[in-house]
Amino acid sequence: xxxxxxxxxxxxxxxxxxxxxxxxxxxxxxxxxxxxxxxxxxxxxxxxxxxxxxxxxxxxxxxxxxxxxxxxxxxxxxxxxxxxxxxxxxxxxxxxxxxxxxxxxxxxxxxxxxxxxxxxxxxxxxxxxxxxxxxxxxxxxxxxxxxxxxxxxxxxxxxxxxxxxxxxxxxxxxxxxxxxxxxxxxxxxxxxxxxxxxxxxxxxxxxxxxxxxxxxxxxxxxxxxxxxxxxxxxxxxxxxxxxxxxxxxxxxxxxxxxxxxxxxxxxx
Numbered sequence: 001x002x003x004x005x006x007x008x009x010x011x012x013x014x015x016x017x018x019x020x021x022x023x024x025x026x027x028x029x030x031x032x033x034x035x036x037x038x039x040x041x042x043x044x045x046x047x048x049x050x051x052x053x054x055x056x057x058x059x060x061x062x063x064x065x066x067x068x069x070x071x072x073x074x075x076x077x078x079x080x081x082x083x084x085x086x087x088x089x090x091x092x093x094x095x096x097x098x099x100x101x102x103x104x105x106x107x108x109x110x111x112x113x114x115x116x117x118x119x120x121x122x123x124x125x126x127x128x129x130x131x132x133x134x135x136x137x138x139x140x141x142x143x144x145x146x147x148x149x150x151x152x153x154x155x156x157x158x159x160x161x162x163x164x165x166x167x168x169x170x171x172x173x174x175x176x177x178x179x180x181x182x183x184x185x186x187x188x189x190x191x192x193x194x195x196x197x198x199x200x201x202x203x204x205x206x207x208x209x210x211x212x213x214x215x216x217x218x219x220x221x222x223x224x225x226x227x228x229x230x231x232x233x234x235x236x237x238x239x240x241x242x243x244x245x246x247x248x249x250x251x252x253x254x255x256x257x258x259x260x261x262x263x264x265x266x267x268x
Contacts, residue, residue, distance in 0.1 A: 014064040024264055025062045028069045029229055031093050031135045042084045046073045047223045047234045054250055061229035065259045069135045078139030096130045103127035105164045107208040110134040119263040123165040139206055140215055142199035152191045152207035213246050
């Protein structure tokens with residue numbers, strides 16, 4: 001973890017209290033706490049992933065310049081979380097996937113805030129039913145071949161995404177239906193079946209997610225709770241190996257800070 005002096009300087013530079021970014025982070029933290037409650041109540045293992053895990057380990061919360069939240073689950077736990085979420089009476093946040101929002105085509109879910117609205121720069125998001133701030137919910141499954149995943153990603157990137165950017169809702173849905181059916185019912189199941197062969201302990205995100213860095217089952221088989229802002233949230237017990245696989249020397253601060261410039265309207 002970086003020093004308190006470094007953290008204070010970064011907070012002052014990127015996300016001081018009252019800033020637009022800090023307000024977005026705190027709203028995403030609300031979503032994350034609710035996700036944690038649902039997972040705990042239903043005994044569903046999950047963990048903070050990617051940059052959110054890095055933020056927990058290195059910064060004790062959000063990476064100061066970051067504006068998204070990622071969690072991961074094993075595939076069967078993802079399905080359990082989806083069922084549990086959709087059974088909630090009047091949840092304050094919405095589960096978004098291609099079944100709950102036909103315009104949404106990613107193979108992972110988002111849990112969306114209903115009291116904010118992102119002004120989407122990408123036309124793929126203009127027809128979304130849910131457009132608030134979100135937590136990305138990724139499921140990982142056995143994967144022996146990065147090239148197989150990359151091949152599926154090409155279909156997602158060059159077939160699904162251009163169709164999703166069509167702005168006429170009726171035309172988009174008509175064009176998307178066969179392409180998405182082929183992706184979900186044929187391409188993905190075949191890719192998953194072949195990927196399991198010889199996978200051993202290697203895991204990757206669902207095909208089409210575009211993220212191909214592997215995870216290792218021993219790293220994520222158990223979790224530990226660590227401070228994240230004002231909460232205690234789970235990260236992989238093998239977080240050092242997990243983060244080194246993704247980022248290399250994750251304790252070193254980058255020389256170039258990648259920030260987003262999302263416009264978010266708060267509706268409350």
